[in-house]
Amino acid sequence: MSTLAHVxxxxxIATLVLASMADVAKKVxxxxxxxxxxxxxxxxGKPGDAEFQHxxxxxxxxxxxxxxxxxxxxxxxxxxxxxxxxxxxxxxxDPKAPPAVDEARGLISAYRRAVDRKGVxxxxxxxxxxxxxxALDTLHQWANGxxxxxxxxxxxxxxxxxxxxxxxYLEAALELVGDLAPGGRSFDAWFYEVTEAGKTILEARRAxxxxxxxxxxWFYMVAGHLE
Amino acid sequence: MSEDRAATRGDDAMRQLASTMDAPEFTxxxxxxxxxxxxxxxxxxxxxxxxxxxxxxxxxxxxTGFRAFDRDDRNLIMGHWSPNFDHSGxxxxxxxxxPIDRLQELADDGVIGEVAPxxxxxxxxxxxxxxxxxxxxxxxxxxxxxADAVDVxxxxxx
Numbered sequence: 001m002s003t004l005a006h007v008x009x010x011x012x013i014a015t016l017v018l019a020s021m022a023d024v025a026k027k028v029x030x031x032x033x034x035x036x037x038x039x040x041x042x043x044x045g046k047p048g049d050a051e052f053q054h055x056x057x058x059x060x061x062x063x064x065x066x067x068x069x070x071x072x073x074x075x076x077x078x079x080x081x082x083x084x085x086x087x088x089x090x091x092x093x094d095p096k097a098p099p100a101v102d103e104a105r106g107l108i109s110a111y112r113r114a115v116d117r118k119g120v121x122x123x124x125x126x127x128x129x130x131x132x133x134x135a136l137d138t139l140h141q142w143a144n145g146x147x148x149x150x151x152x153x154x155x156x157x158x159x160x161x162x163x164x165x166x167x168x169y170l171e172a173a174l175e176l177v178g179d180l181a182p183g184g185r186s187f188d189a190w191f192y193e194v195t196e197a198g199k200t201i202l203e204a205r206r207a208x209x210x211x212x213x214x215x216x217x218w219f220y221m222v223a224g225h226l227e
Numbered sequence: 228m229s230e231d232r233a234a235t236r237g238d239d240a241m242r243q244l245a246s247t248m249d250a251p252e253f254t255x256x257x258x259x260x261x262x263x264x265x266x267x268x269x270x271x272x273x274x275x276x277x278x279x280x281x282x283x284x285x286x287x288x289x290x291t292g293f294r295a296f297d298r299d300d301r302n303l304i305m306g307h308w309s310p311n312f313d314h315s316g317x318x319x320x321x322x323x324x325x326p327i328d329r330l331q332e333l334a335d336d337g338v339i340g341e342v343a344p345x346x347x348x349x350x351x352x353x354x355x356x357x358x359x360x361x362x363x364x365x366x367x368x369x370x371x372x373x374a375d376a377v378d379v380x381x382x383x384x385x
Contacts, residue, residue: 001275001384003357004349004365008273008380009257011369017382023246030382031258040238041312043274043383044329047320053329060381061338064265069256080238080313120281120302122314159288159308167314174318184313185237223311225240 005030016060018043026071032063033071039080039184046078048181081183084190087173098140100196101133104165107172114175122167126155132168135161136197143203148213158208162201162221169197192226202226241311251357261378268378270333271343273368275351276317276324276385277307290350291359293368298327298342307385309352317385324385343377351385 002025005015009031019025020043022035036056038045044053056074063070090106092099111129115121123129131154138153155161169191174182182190192198201221208218261268277286279294286294286306296303303325305317316323327346333339347368353360372380 001273001351001382003251003360004273004275004368005380005382006253006257007361007365008369008372009259011366011373012259013369013372013377014259014261014379015382016379018384020384021242021245023242024248024250027250027252029253029256031256039313039316040241041314041385042316042323043385044323044326047316047323050322050329050332053322053326054332057326057329057333057381061265061333061379064261064379067260069258082237118302118318120304122304122306122318125285125306159310163308163310166310170314170318174315181319182315184316187315188237188313220308220310223237223241224244225237225311 002028002030002033005032014064016063018056018060022073029069031069032066034060034063034074035071036074038078042078042184045074045076078184080185082185082189084194085173085177085182085186086180087177087190087194089195097133098137098196098200100136100140100200103196104133104136104168107169110172110175111168114171117175118171121171123164123171125163126157126160127164129168131155132165135165136200139200139204142207143200145207148208148211148217158217159220165197165201166191169195188223192222237311251361263378265339265379266337267340269341269343269376270330270339270379270381271372271375271377272325272327272330272346272381272383273349273372274325274347274383274385275349276305276383277350278303278325278348279306280304286350289352289354291353291364293347293349293364295345295347295371298331298344298346301327305385307351312385324383326381326383330381339379343372343375345371345375347371 017033019035025033046052135154141151205218205221
């Protein structure tokens with residue numbers, strides 16, 4: 001973002017950078033920076049809070065009054081709420097299926113309601129929603145000792161498939177909790193700590209690492225700090 | 228907030244990692260001073276959230292290109308490849324990443340002159356050198372912003 005600011009300024013366009021990583025913005029040094037310590041992925045700070053978003057924009061636009069490069073901090077910090085969100089999961093339906101597979105099947109109605117309401121979905125990078133349970137079945141097998149070269153993953157690209165599974169759960173979960181909007185990282189905490197799907201992805205990732213699968217194949221399946 | 232749970236350290240870990248990574252250095256800083264009041268300026272948003280419409284090509288891993296969309300588009304998908312940040316905020320309210328409704332309100336109130344007809348998205352996860360963005364796709368996007376007579380760009384990171 002800060003790099004683009006340099007490019008745009010050189011082309012005669014004034015820029016304002018909302019920086020989520022103040023240290024990086026300082027290094028790259030675009031001319032007008034408002035550093036905001038908000039949850040990563042939320043550069044305006046608070047979803048659904050137009051008043052707060054306007055406060056951020058007001059300070060950002062005020063930087064245009066300066067006659068030289070300027071770097072300010074937005075005074076309010078928004079911390080990530082990192083406790084798992086409260087969201088009930090479907091009860092066990094098919095005891096013969098791996099728990100994550102059963103769980104994902106149980107969320108399809110909520111997921112479809114979400115897509116009907118919003119009109120768009122982030123699922124589909126590698127697999128369609130109907131393939132989520134099959135993908136989790138493969139990850140379950142990898143987690144339980146199957147060689148990744150022997151059991152093929154629908155969609156093949158592990159990073160893209162894990163993105164689709166996470167997006168499927170996100171869209172279904174937000175539909176289930178309604179207006180109880182989670183804080184930053186609260187969904188991720190729920191997904192990786194509470195759901196069978198998230199736990200299966202983490203276990204499969206550990207298994208791939210142990211099988212000496214190529215680094216990009218397993219590392220980017222989840223956030224880098226998770227193990 | 229508990230300190231010992233892995234999920235609690237996500238943003239801190241990312242900020243720590245980013246602060247140790249190489250960043251592109253610029254020997255000079257271009258500075259474009261506005262020659263008219265903000266209330267007469269046309270404003271565009273450029274985000275690194277990999278936003279795209281469902282009918283547009285998805286962002287690939289390592290995509291150095293950009294997507295343009297219309298100021299009326301709201302059916303946007305966040306196609307970012309990094310698993311390292313929150314996606315739920317965008318699903319709840321796209322303005323937390325792409326404050327297009329806020330911009331329209333500022334135009335309606337006369338604070339800014341006008342919302343630009345088109346807005347743009349890049350992918351936030353770029354090769355370390357960002358040379359393609361500096362030398363190729365960034366200038367291409369700047370040319371399109373200039374073609375739309377944009378005065379001010381608000382950059383929002385993801």
